[in-house]
Amino acid sequence: MQKEAKKIIEFIIENGASYADIRIFTKDQKESIQVLNGEVEQLSQSLAAGYGIRVLYKGSWGFASHENFDNFLSTAKLALENAQSSSLYRQDEIKLAPKKIFKQNFNTQTEIDPFEVPIKEKIERLLFLEDKLKHSKFDYRGASLNLYKREIFYLDSEGAEINKNLLDVEAGLWANAFDSNSQKQSRSYYLPQDPNTSVGWENILSDTQFNHGDRLKNELLSLLEAPKCPEEVCDLILLPEMMALQTHETIGHALELDRILGYELSYAGGSHVSLQDFGKLTFGSNKLNARADGTVKNSPGSEGFDDDGVIGKNIPLIEKGLLVNAITSRQMITEANAKANKKIFSESGGANRAQSYYSLPIERMNNINIDPGNDGNLEDIIKNTKNGLLVEAPTSWSIGSNRENFHFACEIGWKIIDGKISHVVANPTYRGDSLPFWKSLDLVGNSESWQLQQVFYCGKGQPNQAMRLGHGVPVCRFKNVQVGK
Numbered sequence: 001m002q003k004e005a006k007k008i009i010e011f012i013i014e015n016g017a018s019y020a021d022i023r024i025f026t027k028d029q030k031e032s033i034q035v036l037n038g039e040v041e042q043l044s045q046s047l048a049a050g051y052g053i054r055v056l057y058k059g060s061w062g063f064a065s066h067e068n069f070d071n072f073l074s075t076a077k078l079a080l081e082n083a084q085s086s087s088l089y090r091q092d093e094i095k096l097a098p099k100k101i102f103k104q105n106f107n108t109q110t111e112i113d114p115f116e117v118p119i120k121e122k123i124e125r126l127l128f129l130e131d132k133l134k135h136s137k138f139d140y141r142g143a144s145l146n147l148y149k150r151e152i153f154y155l156d157s158e159g160a161e162i163n164k165n166l167l168d169v170e171a172g173l174w175a176n177a178f179d180s181n182s183q184k185q186s187r188s189y190y191l192p193q194d195p196n197t198s199v200g201w202e203n204i205l206s207d208t209q210f211n212h213g214d215r216l217k218n219e220l221l222s223l224l225e226a227p228k229c230p231e232e233v234c235d236l237i238l239l240p241e242m243m244a245l246q247t248h249e250t251i252g253h254a255l256e257l258d259r260i261l262g263y264e265l266s267y268a269g270g271s272h273v274s275l276q277d278f279g280k281l282t283f284g285s286n287k288l289n290a291r292a293d294g295t296v297k298n299s300p301g302s303e304g305f306d307d308d309g310v311i312g313k314n315i316p317l318i319e320k321g322l323l324v325n326a327i328t329s330r331q332m333i334t335e336a337n338a339k340a341n342k343k344i345f346s347e348s349g350g351a352n353r354a355q356s357y358y359s360l361p362i363e364r365m366n367n368i369n370i371d372p373g374n375d376g377n378l379e380d381i382i383k384n385t386k387n388g389l390l391v392e393a394p395t396s397w398s399i400g401s402n403r404e405n406f407h408f409a410c411e412i413g414w415k416i417i418d419g420k421i422s423h424v425v426a427n428p429t430y431r432g433d434s435l436p437f438w439k440s441l442d443l444v445g446n447s448e449s450w451q452l453q454q455v456f457y458c459g460k461g462q463p464n465q466a467m468r469l470g471h472g473v474p475v476c477r478f479k480n481v482q483v484g485k
């Protein structure tokens with residue numbers, strides 16, 4: 001197969017293309033199990049294979065994909081023809097920034113391959129964990145497990161040859177109930193990863209990583225009796241699941257370079273950030289350090305190499321509050337530099353990724369992380385808060401199309417008075433404008449509070465591509481935030 005792929009690349013280049021790459025998925029395996037109220041609700045398995053061929057001809061892309069390996073040559077011809085046709089109508093010539101060439105393998109670290117664990121064992125574990133959420137006052141309780149395994153061979157006309165064996169494990173626990181006002185309350189928990197361990201069934205067996213049913217049950221019971229979140233301006237402390245969403249929506253999407261260049265305007269929206277802002281814009285307080293880190297271990301956003309064949313990099317995006325870089329690919333940095341008429345971006349950040357072999361790669365977040373700070377752990381931050389609200393787990397989110405403002409609702413809040421948690425509040429919400437909000441960041445939790453959250457459904461592109469990624473985030477406090485409204 002790899003030999004044949006090399007011949008196909010040669011054929012495309014001999015026929016006038018300036019660049020070509022092939023991504024062969026020899027295996028694209030998925031398994032989903034969901035248990036609900038003590039029974040198996042869903043069990044599905046799928047196994048696919050296929051390949052996608054991308055061709056650059058006279059500065060225009062062409063792409064074709066197929067699942068039948070007997071059609072390799074005809075698919076290559078189709079990709080070339082598509083590039084030739086689109087080159088007749090192109091406005092600006094697409095150029096790819098230089099990259100280092102690698103012939104390398106990348107494997108997700110795992111101890112126990114979850115695909116090798118008998119289905120019966122997986123169901124029993126989920127039922128055991130889900131049973132901890134059992135209560136007569138609750139309507140639904142459930143647990144889910146989604147497993148993804150991909151074996152990918154990447155080859156391009158510049159000489160890169162990369163083999164990837166990737167495993168992602170998504171798992172969740174949740175319960176719902178109605179309070180005395182007939183309003184639905186819920187608590188959920190989704191498996192984070194630990195960059196110091198591994199990805200695999202071992203995390204589902206780990207009590208610290210995933211056995212959180214007892215805590216969720218108690219929190220949901222508290223919510224059923226809790227007063228509503230007060231409407232006020234106070235200090236807001238975000239726990240990791242909320243910090244991940246906040247980072248995703250108001251830093252991640254705002255800093256995708258294709259979005260800044262207007263490519264997503266008709267679907268996902270634009271960005272308030274302009275090309276002139278890099279190196280100049282104060283994005284947040286001097287405690288804010290954000291990065292696009294494709295090197296974090298055990299995250300679904302870490303694939304070793306992106307779909308341009310660029311190695312995973314750790315790129316600072318915001319340093320001490322100053323905007324310094326974007327989420328970038330080979331194509332977009334050349335285009336952005338040309339548009340700005342100066343060299344803003346020096347190299348691809350390695351963030352060009354496709355959902356599958358049949359999708360064209362576009363700029364996607366890998367891991368958009370916030371560095372841990374020096375303001376202690378969660379307890380310390382609570383102790384230092386006079387009048388505050390601590391929140392966790394998003395229920396709804398609404399964001400301006402240019403990511404300039406937002407309104408988020410959370411599953412649970414805890415009112416903090418005089419450095420102590422006073423009581424649980426229901427239906428907590430908060431709102432803000434992105435830049436003033438990040439400028440109000442005044443306490444950043446230490447590495448003890450830092451957690452690698454997983455995101456499994458980030459939508460972007462037309463046709464839509466659902467991408468998996470990560471956010472390593474500490475607990476953070478923001479001053480004077482409007483909550484409860």
Ligand SMILES: [Zn+2]
Pocket residue numbers: 248253457458459
């Ligand atoms: Zn997203």
